Amino acid sequence: MISLIERGESSPTAVVLEKLATGLGVSLASLFEAPSAPSEPVSRRAGQLEWRDPESGYRRRNVSPDGYPSPIQIVEVVFPPRARVSYGTGARPGVTHQQIWVLEGTIEVTLGDQPYTLALGDCLAMVLDRPVAYRNPTAKPARYAVVIVATPPLR
Numbered sequence: 001m002i003s004l005i006e007r008g009e010s011s012p013t014a015v016v017l018e019k020l021a022t023g024l025g026v027s028l029a030s031l032f033e034a035p036s037a038p039s040e041p042v043s044r045r046a047g048q049l050e051w052r053d054p055e056s057g058y059r060r061r062n063v064s065p066d067g068y069p070s071p072i073q074i075v076e077v078v079f080p081p082r083a084r085v086s087y088g089t090g091a092r093p094g095v096t097h098q099q100i101w102v103l104e105g106t107i108e109v110t111l112g113d114q115p116y117t118l119a120l121g122d123c124l125a126m127v128l129d130r131p132v133a134y135r136n137p138t139a140k141p142a143r144y145a146v147v148i149v150a151t152p153p154l155r
Contacts, residue, residue, distance in 0.1 A: 013055040018087045039067045056083040063145075075146040079107060079136045086133040096128040096150045105142030108135040118144075 043065040050061040056079075063074040100109060101123040109116045112130035117137075126132070136142045 011054045013053055039069065040065055041068055043068075053085065056080065056085050058083055058085060071149050071151070073148040075148065076103075077144050077146060079105075079134065079142040079144070081136055081139045081141060084133065084135040086131065088131045094150055094152045096148065097125070098128055098149075099123055099125045099147045101145045101147070103143045103145060105136065105140055106138050107142045107144055108137055109133070110135075 043063060048061050048063060049066075050059055052059045058080060059078045061076045063076055064070070064072065100107070100118065102118045102120055104120065106117065106119050109118060109124055109126075110133040111126050112132075116124050118124055
C-alpha cells in the first residue's frame with residue numbers, strides 16, 4: 001500500500017493512513033509533512049499542506065510548521081455534512097494526547113464507548129488509547145482544530 005501511495009496510484013482513506021501511521025510509530029499529522037522541511041518557526045498558509053479523504057470528503061490541513069522541533073502539532077479539519085470516520089486505534093508508542101476545539105458547526109466524537117457532542121467553542125481533551133469515531137450529524141460542514149501532543153515511550 002505504501003508503494004502504491006508513493007507512486008500516486010492509490011488515494012488512501014483516513015483510516016488507512018491512521019493504520020500506516022500507527023504501524024510506523026508516528027502521528028497521522030506527521031505523514032503530511034514535507035519530506036525535507038526546513039525548521040522554520042512560521043508556517044505560512046500558502047505552504048500548509050491540505051489533504052482530502054476520498055471516502056468521507058473531510059479535509060485536513062497541517063497548520064504547524066513542518067520539521068520544527070516541537071512536540072505539539074495543530075491540524076484544521078473541515079468535516080462535511082453527515083460524514084463519519086472511525087479509527088480503530090491500535091497500540092501506539094508512548095502516549096498521544098489530543099484536543100478538539102470546534103470552530104464552526106457541531107461534531108460528535110465517540111471515544112471508546114463514550115459519546116460527546118461538541119458545538120461551537122467546545123473543546124474535548126482525550127488520550128488516543130481507544131477507538132475513536134467522528135461524525136457530523138448536521139446538514140452543514142463542521143470545522144475544528146485538533147491539537148496533538150505525543151510523548152515518547154518510556155525506555
